[in-house]
Amino acid sequence: MISISKEYKARVEIRIRLSKFKRDLARKVADSICSAIIPETKSVDCGQKIVILCSDTLIQIEIYTSDLASIRAIFNSYMMYIITAYSCIRLPPSN
Numbered sequence: 096m097i098s099i100s101k102e103y104k105a106r107v108e109i110r111i112r113l114s115k116f117k118r119d120l121a122r123k124v125a126d127s128i129c130s131a132i133i134p135e136t137k138s139v140d141c142g143q144k145i146v147i148l149c150s151d152t153l154i155q156i157e158i159y160t161s162d163l164a165s166i167r168a169i170f171n172s173y174m175m176y177i178i179t180a181y182s183c184i185r186l187p188p189s190n
Contacts, residue, residue, distance in 0.1 A: 108158075144160075
């Protein structure tokens, strides 16, 4: 976890582990999703901080804001980004 200023009063951490797939494929899917959503962190408002970490088959998103309403809005946005990114990935047919 990173050091965050005390100006943030609300924090949420989202962890998504891709365990449905074989490890190599899960790693590629996680990397693809992270690559797709990381650019969204560049357009964060003042008083907010978004941290995205991708490690092996885990996608971790940390959201820091000054209020709960912002957390809810950002959480919903990032979940939609993840769903959209995942739906754009062409996965091999399962056996």
